[in-house]
Amino acid sequence: MHLKNHKGLILLLFLLVIPLKIDSNYLYSTLVIIAIYSIVVQGLGILMGYAGQVSFGHAAFFGLGGYTAAILTTRFQWPTLLALLAAAILPGIIAAIIGRQTLKLRELYLALATLGFGILVHIIFNEGGELTGGPSGMSGIPNLTIGIISFDNDQKFYLLVWFMLLLILVGIYNLVHSRTGRALCSIRESEYAAENAGVDCARLKLQAFIFSALLAGLAGGLYAFYVSFISPSPFSFHTSVQFVLMAVIGGLGTFWGPLLGAVVVVSLNELLREIVPLLIPGAGGEYQIIIYGIILVGLMIFQPKGLSSIGRYFRLPLKKELKPEG
Amino acid sequence: MGEQLLQLLLTGLTLGSIYSIIALTLVTTFNVTGILNLAQGEFVVIGALIAVSLQGTGMPMAVVFLVSVILVGILGGLLERLTINRARGASSLGMLIITIGLSISLRGLALLIWGTDTYSLPAFSQGGSIMIGGAALNPQSIWIFALVAVTLAGLYGFFEHTFWGKAVKASVYNQTGARLQGINLNTISLLAFVSAGGLGAAAGVSIGPITMVTYDMGFMLGVKGFVAAAIGGLSNVGGAVIGGILLGILESFSSGLISSGLKDAISIIILLGVLLIRPEGIIGAIRERKI
Amino acid sequence: MLLELSGISKHFGGIVAVKDIGFGVKEGSILALIGPNGAGKTTLFNIITGALPPEAGSVTINGREIVGLKPFEIASAGITRTFQNLQLFGSMTVLENVMAGAYLRSKKGFVRSFLSFPGTCREEKKIREESLILLEEIGLAETAGLPATQLPFGKQRLLEIARALASRPALVLLDEPAAGLNPSETEALTDYLKKLKTKGTAMILIEHDMQTVMEAADRIVVLNFGQMIAEGTPAEIQAHPEVIKAYLGEDEKIA
Incomplete structure (x- = not known):
């Protein structure tokens, strides 16, 4: 029974072998970035898609994870695995501290409070002086070492992050099909009715928020170890928007949405970077920004349920055939 | 010391007036449509950048001002028709995401057309600084104060003394009633975005001579405008102006006396403080879905 | 009393x-x-x-x-209740609505749900069976797999009652x-x-x-x-x- 439920994950496991055959560093690095972003969006997906709470500040948790790993390893010579753990835990603790008050806010106000938090943390990275290295950041982050394995090349890192992502996916599958997953959904649908079923909405929302911060921090730590250099610029508001974009593109409240969203956005990123200069000589990143904006707006208007929902157009008639009476 | 403080106060008043205008447009759009327009700062920047280009052709500043206001007003209306209007059923969060998408696109568009250069605009009137008790006041600041006053008076006059203004106000309280009276909510939303664009451009052209203009300054301007609006209670026009001026003064003093790098941090801390410490005062302004 | x-x-x-x-x-x-x-x-x-x-x-x-x-x-x-203006969980199926109502019948928290200790399946099975029985009793068993919003109004009311009863x-x-x-x-x-x-x-x-x-x-x-x-x-x-x-x-x- 368990195997049948996880057939998508097993298929994914097989797909992951293909890059090993191609063995291209470019492919590896793209896939590593996809997995890292996807880990962030998995958590954000639980927060937004299930608990129904938005965050425009997750780049901050992502960055806090990255800086935690970077500072602990380069300034304090912590073992890398321990630093990675701290990279996940610290953002979780910060989320626990700020979440209690923040999550009382509704919709727009929550969006703006998280947005403000994101900007504030980004300023701290920039103005952190010696500790964060200011705008130029810090380099020389050592390779991640787990036991005797040092993740010192793209292939090894690829295997590591996708393995972690798979574990997280299994966990998320369990979560959304559990009592807790249903409770999260019920908060999104009607907080009032959820409370009447005995769900402590405030507590569960906070847990989802902490969970998403932990995952974002973990991803940030992995990112720091992967690129071995860190600066404030990848953790700006723009990145937070990208995370939301991935969650929305993939489809909120769907299992494959976060991964799909990360794949689409990162691939699009790469594609635009390759294609745009060919079509329009001399053009740079500006086209990408415009196209992102247009996609985001277009999706919200025409496909607010994300790309995963497109799959339903194909599946629905089939179901009807099977169950004519419904 | 006294002179320095006075100088900081004058700078803060100017800065605050800019935030006030942005906050005013945010509040008006929010009151009328229920949408928090995060692309407002982009209207300001695009207005200023259009003025830069027009001014390059040798047009007089008054014409530049008018044309820029009209063009960005049209842009605002166009965007409303193309996006907001087509997403009628979206939640307030969906609308927020749409305006963020618009903001990103507009920033990209500005980058595409005007590049990363820093521009400046000539002042509206000739003449050197006005000295007040040893502190210098840029004459352009007076134009900005005037713009705030005119905007405020205009909004007040519109909402309190014209049929259309009263109709819009009524529609906010009672949508069905408004429809019965033949007031078209579609038109109101269009009108809100046209004026948001126009006012944004007016603010942009006015601040161009004081602050330099770059393609990417719109986002923070928008955020500051929101902070100002939030201080004043989001749906309160007078509060937005006071909030904006308070924020401007606070920023000016903190960057003058503490550190200029933390200027933006100050306003964010204020934002979070207002949201978290006094949420009940602000939350009342939001039209929540009733169960 | x-x-x-x-x-x-x-x-x-x-x-x-x-x-x-x-x-x-x-x-x-x-x-x-x-x-x-x-x-x-x-x-x-x-x-x-x-x-x-x-x-x-x-x-x-x-x-x-x-x-x-x-x-x-x-x-x-x-104490549980139903609502005069229905408050069903619209995106969930009929069965899931009742299972969500049975929240208090099981214990597993956020972390244990994520880590899925062996008990999860047993607990899930118990909740599912109980919920199906409840739907059977109230006459909604055939619609268990449908989205709650697809039920006619009267049946939505019955579903709210079933959900309120699910926590016993x-x-x-x-x-x-x-x-x-x-x-x-x-x-x-x-x-x-x-x-x-x-x-x-x-x-x-x-x-x-x-x-x-x-x-x-x-x-x-x-x-x-x-x-x-x-x-x-x-x-x-x-x-x-x-x-x-x-x-x-x-x-x-x-x-």
Whole structure:
């Protein structure tokens, strides 16, 4: 029974072998970035898609994870695995501290409070002086070492992050099909009715928020170890928007949405970077920004349920055939 | 010391007036449509950048001002028709995401057309600084104060003394009633975005001579405008102006006396403080879905 | 007494919503709350379930004071409810709605759900089976896999009742459960509620359909303009002159 439920994950496991055959560093690095972003969006997906709470500040948790790993390893010579753990835990603790008050806010106000938090943390990275290295950041982050394995090349890192992502996916599958997953959904649908079923909405929302911060921090730590250099610029508001974009593109409240969203956005990123200069000589990143904006707006208007929902157009008639009476 | 403080106060008043205008447009759009327009700062920047280009052709500043206001007003209306209007059923969060998408696109568009250069605009009137008790006041600041006053008076006059203004106000309280009276909510939303664009451009052209203009300054301007609006209670026009001026003064003093790098941090801390410490005062302004 | 209310009062602005209400509900009995629209019935439900704080008075369940507790704490104390304007979980299936209602029947928290200890499956299975049985009893078994929003209105009401029962509460507050049901459905519902009562579940019923009220209720409380004007058995209420005057009007007869 368990195997049948996880057939998508097993298929994914097989797909992951293909890059090993191609063995291209470019492919590896793209896939590593996809997995890292996807880990962030998995958590954000639980927060937004299930608990129904938005965050425009997750780049901050992502960055806090990255800086935690970077500072602990380069300034304090912590073992890398321990630093990675701290990279996940610290953002979780910060989320626990700020979440209690923040999550009382509704919709727009929550969006703006998280947005403000994101900007504030980004300023701290920039103005952190010696500790964060200011705008130029810090380099020389050592390779991640787990036991005797040092993740010192793209292939090894690829295997590591996708393995972690798979574990997280299994966990998320369990979560959304559990009592807790249903409770999260019920908060999104009607907080009032959820409370009447005995769900402590405030507590569960906070847990989802902490969970998403932990995952974002973990991803940030992995990112720091992967690129071995860190600066404030990848953790700006723009990145937070990208995370939301991935969650929305993939489809909120769907299992494959976060991964799909990360794949689409990162691939699009790469594609635009390759294609745009060919079509329009001399053009740079500006086209990408415009196209992102247009996609985001277009999706919200025409496909607010994300790309995963497109799959339903194909599946629905089939179901009807099977169950004519419904 | 006294002179320095006075100088900081004058700078803060100017800065605050800019935030006030942005906050005013945010509040008006929010009151009328229920949408928090995060692309407002982009209207300001695009207005200023259009003025830069027009001014390059040798047009007089008054014409530049008018044309820029009209063009960005049209842009605002166009965007409303193309996006907001087509997403009628979206939640307030969906609308927020749409305006963020618009903001990103507009920033990209500005980058595409005007590049990363820093521009400046000539002042509206000739003449050197006005000295007040040893502190210098840029004459352009007076134009900005005037713009705030005119905007405020205009909004007040519109909402309190014209049929259309009263109709819009009524529609906010009672949508069905408004429809019965033949007031078209579609038109109101269009009108809100046209004026948001126009006012944004007016603010942009006015601040161009004081602050330099770059393609990417719109986002923070928008955020500051929101902070100002939030201080004043989001749906309160007078509060937005006071909030904006308070924020401007606070920023000016903190960057003058503490550190200029933390200027933006100050306003964010204020934002979070207002949201978290006094949420009940602000939350009342939001039209929540009733169960 | 399972539930006891005493001295409950609440104003909205200057308007009295409920004033000095006091009554009790015995284990395994049905109390009907009747009165014209705006008499304060739903307000009373909101106060009992913790959605509204009363200005004065106390509510106890099994002797334990619950005024001031949060809604979810009151649910764990054994009181659930249905809503007059339905509050179903629209994106979930019928079965999932009931399973979500059974939240209190299992224990697994966020972390253990994520890590999926072996117990999860057993617990899930138990909840699923119990929920299916509940759907069977209330007559929604064939629709278990449908999205809740695809049910006709009357069945959505039944689903809300099933969801409220899923946590096996000691007391269920039913806000107009028969509204939107046809006569045969209403009759089936009445029978079901009576059966439920014999199994030991107590109920407070807000209902306009007098036949249902008279048939199902053990006791009736009549509210008018927020005040309790009568309390008694169906027979007593039918004969109560003030009730007839205030609530039913001179010309109407009680079925």
